[in-house]
Amino acid sequence: MDISDTKYVDFLKIYFPDVAEKIDGYSKMSPQGKTPEELKKSAAEIEEKLKSYLNKPECVELYKAYEKIPEDIRSHYNGDVPKEIVELAKKDEWQTLQVMALDPSIKSVEKAREAVRQRFEVPTHEETPEDIVIETAMFTYATAVAEGYSPQASAELARQRQHRDGLLEKKAAILTDPKLSEEEKKAKLKDWFEKEWLVSRQKTIKAVEDDWRGNPAENKHPHQPEKYLVHLLGKLNRLAKMDSSKISDQERSNQEKLLNQKLAEMIQHIDNNGRHDKLLEYLKRRHVQAKIGHFRDETRDILATLVLQKVPEAEREQYLTHDWHKMHGTQQNMSDEQKLRTVAKDIRYNQAGAIPQNSVLSAADRLENIPSILKKQNVRSE
Secondary structure, eight states: OOTTOHHHHHHHHHHOHHHHHHHHHHHHOOOOOSSHHHHHHHHHHHHHHHHHHHTOHHHHHHHHHHHTSOHHHHHHTTTOOOHHHHHHHHTTOHHHHHHHHHOTTOOOHHHHHHHHHHHSOOOOGGGSOTTOOSHHHHHHHHHHHHTTOOHHHHHHHHHHHHHHHHHHHHHHHHHTOTTSOHHHHHHHHHHHIIIIIHHHHHHHHHHHHHHHHOBGGGTBOOSSHHHHHHHHHHHHHHHHHSOTTTSOHHHHHHHHHHHHHHHHHHHHHHHHTTOHHHHHHHHTSHHHHHHHTTSOHHHHHHIIIIISTTSOGGGTHHHHOSOHHHHHTOOTTSOHHHHHHHHHHHHTTTTTTSSOTTOOSOHHHHHHTSOOOOOOSSOSOO
């Protein structure tokens, strides 16, 4: 993490005030020394301390969860979202968060969960692998399958979700154990985070990436190459923006060659398997358009010349827009019904049968029932 990320620093001030205070102190500290060498050493030490506080694992992990919370909810609480709602994001309970975002009158987590149970069809035990037994994990499995993940990947995502729910109970037990001193709790939590929680998160990321790109070691072909292709473009974009002090020219060149090779492989796979329509549908998704909007012009050129070569030039701009709302004609002050019509028309949810043509649901209810992107359990590694 970087101190220039004001959103992250503001987050730390709310949830980790002690860490934020340390960061503020080190950021204002001047190097001490009588010689250039001493000054350089002092500056390096300050920088190292600053980085260590900015990248404290528990802070970064909670921030990743915090980012999953809908902006409407964060704005409602002026950024200081109650911890029970942050816990929803940590557990990837996106349906519950979605209900709370659409209906501000629902402030209780339990009431939101009840609304989810009433409004969303919960898969039965017969429809999920037998070892997936808790409701939130069953939701994860059903959502992943609906989102295009293979049954094997969907099951692994659900298992890791179920496992992390158990890990959260283990964390709570450590924090409330009266026999442990604060130092002992801190040590146990460090082990818990590094040896259990992070391991599960890494397994989730691997399951997602293996499904996107395929896994040659296991003789598995790419299941969703269009998603991995956009992921690769994001990596290429970040590499181009990386400061020269953090990466050598040779290393940058080597990584660029590797990423370009992978891009070529995914494009070839998309062409060979007739997935170009799926790629274009994916590029129109709101979160993908937002990501593309942050790409450098050079990365957007790659998208236009390599990925969109089969799209008529006059139509390419709709996939390269910097402003999703402007291009797609949606405004924040639109009514739910207006937003629904715009999104449904552009992203073709109606054609996919996601919204019943003769639905008696309200606009807000129908928006809730549009299949959501399976969000970054942070399932993306980017």
